[in-house]
Amino acid sequence: MRRVAVIGVGCSKFGVRNDVNVAELAFEAFKPSIEDAGISPADIEFVAVGSVGAGAWYEELLPAVVFAEYCGLTGAGLVRCEAACASGSAAFATAYWAVASGQADVATALGVEKMREIDTPTVMEWIGRAGHYLWEFHNFGMTFPAYYALYATAHMAKFGTTEEDLALVAVKNHKYASMNPIAHLQNRISVDDVLSSSIVAAPLKLYDCCPVSDGAASIILASEEKVKELKIDTPIWVAGVGYASGTANISKRLDYLGLEASVLASQKAYKMAKVTPEQLDVAVVHDCFTIAEIMAYEDIGLCKKGEGAKLIREGQTEIGGKIPVNVDGGLKAKGHPIGATGCSMIYELTKQLREEVAEKGRQASMKNYIALAHNVGGTGHYCYVIILRR
Amino acid sequence: MATMPHIKSREIKVVQDIPISKTLPFWEGIKQGKILATKCKKCGKLYFPPVADCSKCFSSNMEWIELSREATIETFTHVVVRPRSFQQEKPYTVAIGKLQEGLRVLAWLTGFKLSEIKVGMKAKLVAKITHEGEPTYEFTRPE
Ligand SMILES: [Zn+2]
Numbered sequence: 001m002r003r004v005a006v007i008g009v010g011c012s013k014f015g016v017r018n019d020v021n022v023a024e025l026a027f028e029a030f031k032p033s034i035e036d037a038g039i040s041p042a043d044i045e046f047v048a049v050g051s052v053g054a055g056a057w058y059e060e061l062l063p064a065v066v067f068a069e070y071c072g073l074t075g076a077g078l079v080r081c082e083a084a085c086a087s088g089s090a091a092f093a094t095a096y097w098a099v100a101s102g103q104a105d106v107a108t109a110l111g112v113e114k115m116r117e118i119d120t121p122t123v124m125e126w127i128g129r130a131g132h133y134l135w136e137f138h139n140f141g142m143t144f145p146a147y148y149a150l151y152a153t154a155h156m157a158k159f160g161t162t163e164e165d166l167a168l169v170a171v172k173n174h175k176y177a178s179m180n181p182i183a184h185l186q187n188r189i190s191v192d193d194v195l196s197s198s199i200v201a202a203p204l205k206l207y208d209c210c211p212v213s214d215g216a217a218s219i220i221l222a223s224e225e226k227v228k229e230l231k232i233d234t235p236i237w238v239a240g241v242g243y244a245s246g247t248a249n250i251s252k253r254l255d256y257l258g259l260e261a262s263v264l265a266s267q268k269a270y271k272m273a274k275v276t277p278e279q280l281d282v283a284v285v286h287d288c289f290t291i292a293e294i295m296a297y298e299d300i301g302l303c304k305k306g307e308g309a310k311l312i313r314e315g316q317t318e319i320g321g322k323i324p325v326n327v328d329g330g331l332k333a334k335g336h337p338i339g340a341t342g343c344s345m346i347y348e349l350t351k352q353l354r355e356e357v358a359e360k361g362r363q364a365s366m367k368n369y370i371a372l373a374h375n376v377g378g379t380g381h382y383c384y385v386i387i388l389r390r
Numbered sequence: 391m392a393t394m395p396h397i398k399s400r401e402i403k404v405v406q407d408i409p410i411s412k413t414l415p416f417w418e419g420i421k422q423g424k425i426l427a428t429k430c431k432k433c434g435k436l437y438f439p440p441v442a443d444c445s446k447c448f449s450s451n452m453e454w455i456e457l458s459r460e461a462t463i464e465t466f467t468h469v470v471v472r473p474r475s476f477q478q479e480k481p482y483t484v485a486i487g488k489l490q491e492g493l494r495v496l497a498w499l500t501g502f503k504l505s506e507i508k509v510g511m512k513a514k515l516v517a518k519i520t521h522e523g524e525p526t527y528e529f530t531r532p533e
Contacts, residue, residue, distance in 0.1 A: 139527075199470045
C-alpha cells in the first residue's frame with residue numbers, strides 16, 4: 001500500500017440551504033477543494049460520494065452521477081457509499097483505498113446531504129427506520145434521539161453521568177460553532193438553556209440533539225508521487241484508517257454504556273498509525289447527541305470508561321485542555337448533514353493541522369501534529385476512525 | 391418547507407409487503423398470547439427477534455421456543471417527538487428488557503408512571519394486538 005495525503009479540502013456553509021439544489025451544494029464544496037489542491041477535475045481518476053438520503057429527503061435516487069456531471073467529473077470512476085451518518089468517512093476510506101492500492105493517483109471523497117427539502121416528522125420517520133425496521137420501528141416507533149436516549153439512561157444509571165454533564169457538551173460545542181462562520185447554529189447557549197429546552201426523547205432534550213442540516217464537504221487525496229509532482233507544500237498524511245460495525249438490532253449490543261464499533265475502529269486506527277490517544281493534538285468525535293460525545297471520549301481512549309463526564313466537567317476537551325474536541329462546533333452545532341459529516345471532519349482537521357484556522361480562539365495548539373476523526377453511522381451500526389498527521 | 395423559490399417534486403406513496411412466511415409461527419403465536427423465539431437445533435443458539443437461519447453455524451434447522459415473561463429493564467426512553475407515522479400516538483415509553491433466557495427484547499413499556507420507571511426494575515412481557523389490529527408485544531407491570 002502507498003502513502004496517501006490529503007491535498008485539498010472544501011466545505012459548504014452548513015444549515016438550511018433552500019437556496020441551492022443538491023448538485024449546486026456539492027459544487028460549493030468541490031470547487032474550493034480543487035483550488036486548494038491546485039488541480040483540475042481532469043486530474044481526478046476516482047470519486048467516492050457519501051450520501052444517505054437519495055430518494056428520501058432529497059429527490060435524486062442516483063446522486064453521484066448528478067454531482068459528477070455538475071462538477072465536471074464525468075468519466076472518473078464513481079461510486080456512492082452508504083454507511084449511515086458515517087457515509088462521508090466511508091467515502092473517504094474508499095477514496096483512500098483507491099489511491100493506496102495504486103488504482104488511482106488522485107481521488108476525491110465528496111460528502112453531500114440535503115435534509116431540509118422535506119418536513120421534520122418525515123425526516124424523523126426515515127431516520128427512525130435506520131435500525132432494524134421490523135423489530136424496532138414498525139410497532140415501537142424508535143427515533144434516532146430515542147436510540148441515543150437508551151444509551152444516555154444506561155450511562156447515567158451506571159456512572160452517575162448527569163443531565164448537566166450532557167448539557168456541558170452542548171454549551172462547549174455551541175461556543176466553538178459561534179466562532180465558525182460555516183456552522184449551522186451560531187448562538188451561544190447556557191446549561192440552563194439546555195436543561196429547560198423541550199424533551200425530545202427523555203432524558204435527551206432539544207439542545208442535546210444536533211440540528212437537521214444541509215451541507216457538503218470535499219476532500220482531495222493523492223499518492224506520495226503525486227504530492228511531489230504537484231509540489232504540495234503541506235500534505236496531510238493519512239496515518240490510520242480504522243473501521244468496524246455493530247448489530248442492526250440494538251437489543252443485541254453488549255451493553256448501553258458505549259459503542260463497541262467505536263472501540264474496535266479506534267483500536268485499528270491507532271494500531272495502523274502507531275500512535276496513542278495521548279499523542280493527539282485535536283480530535284473531532286461523533287456528537288449527534290450530547291451523550292454520544294461523552295461515550296466517544298471513553299470509547300476512543302481519551303479517558304477511562306465511565307470518566308467521560310469528568311473530562312467535560314473539567315474543561316479538558318476545550319482549547320487549552322488536555323485534548324480539544326469538536327472545536328468546529330461538532331455535529332451538535334456545526335450541523336450534521338449525514339453524508340457530508342465525515343468529509344467535513346477531515347476538512348476541519350486538515351485546517352487544524354495546517355494551522356490555518358482563521359477564526360480567533362478556534363485553532364488548537366499543535367505539538368505532535370496528529371489529529372483524529374471519529375464518525376459513527378446509525379447508533380453504533382458503523383464506525384470509521386481516521387488519523388491524520390502533518 | 392422551502393422559503394426560497396422552488397418546484398414541488400412529484401408525489402410518491404410507498405408501502406412495502408414485508409415477507410413473514412419464514413417467521414409465521416411468531417406472528418400467529420401473538421394471537422394466542424405467546425411470544426416465541428427460535429433456537430438452532432444444530433448449535434443451540436437462541437434468537438430473538440426470531441430468525442429462519444442461524445448466523446452462528448449457518449444451519450436453517452430451527453425450532454420454536456416460548457419465551458419467559460419476566461424481564462429486567464436495562465434501559466428506557468420516553469419518546470415525545472414522534473415520527474410521521476406515529477403522529478396520532480401519544481408520547482410513548484420504549485424499554486429494553488433482559489429475559490431469564492439471557493435474551494433482550496426492545497418494546498413499549500406501559501402501565502407505569504414515567505417517574506416510577508427505573509433501570510433494574512422488573513416488568514412482564516406480554517403479547518398484544520394493537521388498536522390497528524397488528525400483532526405486537528409490550529412490557530407491562532407484573533401482577
Ligand atoms: Zn446454529
